Amino acid sequence: GADVAAGIDWEWLRNVRCALKMGPVRGAVLSAGTENSLLPAHHLTGAFATHTTASPVVTRVGKFEVNPLDIAAAEAGNEAAKSLSNENHCESFQVQVIGRRRVLLISPDVSYKGLYPYPTSHPFDGSAIADLDDADYSKHPRLAQVRGASAICEPGDVLFVPDSWWRHEHGLTSEHASVEIRVGT
Numbered sequence: 001g002a003d004v005a006a007g008i009d010w011e012w013l014r015n016v017r018c019a020l021k022m023g024p025v026r027g028a029v030l031s032a033g034t035e036n037s038l039l040p041a042h043h044l045t046g047a048f049a050t051h052t053t054a055s056p057v058v059t060r061v062g063k064f065e066v067n068p069l070d071i072a073a074a075e076a077g078n079e080a081a082k083s084l085s086n087e088n089h090c091e092s093f094q095v096q097v098i099g100r101r102r103v104l105l106i107s108p109d110v111s112y113k114g115l116y117p118y119p120t121s122h123p124f125d126g127s128a129i130a131d132l133d134d135a136d137y138s139k140h141p142r143l144a145q146v147r148g149a150s151a152i153c154e155p156g157d158v159l160f161v162p163d164s165w166w167r168h169e170h171g172l173t174s175e176h177a178s179v180e181i182r183v184g185t
Contacts, residue, residue: 005179008095013181016093023184026090031178033101037171041106041115041128043164044090044182089185092161096153099176101169104132106148108164114146115166132168153178 005028013025031039094103106115115128130140137144151159152172161167163185 007097008179008181013093017183022091023089026182026184028182029180031169031180033171033176035171035174037176038133039167039169041104041111041130041132041166041168042126043108043111043166044092044126089163090182091163091185092183093181094153094159094161095179095181096155096157096159097177097179098155099171099173100152100154101171101173101176101178102150102152103159103170104148104150104168105159105161106146106166106168108166110146111166114140114142114144116140116143128166133170 016022017025033039111117111128114130115132116130118124118127118129130136130143130146132143132146135143148166148168151157153159161180
């Protein structure tokens with residue numbers, strides 16, 4: 001993780017955060033995959049990024065926390081998860097390190113209606129029930145109205161993901177890795 005962190009222009013990130021009046025860096029997550037790997041439609045929630053005081057490293061869907069949020073004052077379990085959720089408004093910058101991947105960004109204006117998200121109490125909270133790669137419009141008719149913005153990320157690219165926006169990620173090369181830097185708003 002240290003060699004990846006050394007390759008990030010932290011001064012640039014500080015200047016962007018200041019210009020956009022964003023909060024502090026809350027953490028960074030390294031994500032890696034292979035060709036045709038898929039991270040289905042999701043957004044940052046307590047279920048996607050859980051944290052307990054017993055374990056500073058979080059794993060889920062091939063991602064791991066490399067700069068965990070300081071949550072010493074937060075309660076364990078649900079309260080800690082809430083500190084990483086959209087309740088505290090978290091945006092991110094995704095920095096492509098190696099390889100290529102396609103990221104589809106979907107506005108919360110349409111995602112909550114058309115992606116059929118799992119309920120907040122479900123273990124897959126923050127993920128879509130509807131499968132964007134094998135759409136079944138008879139089961140999920142509102143999925144037909146979902147539109148997003150697609151980006152092909154290559155090494156050195158930085159993709160800004162606004163608060164509460166959903167993303168659907170697809171690996172395009174034999175190996176790819178990116179760092180998601182989470183910032184408060």
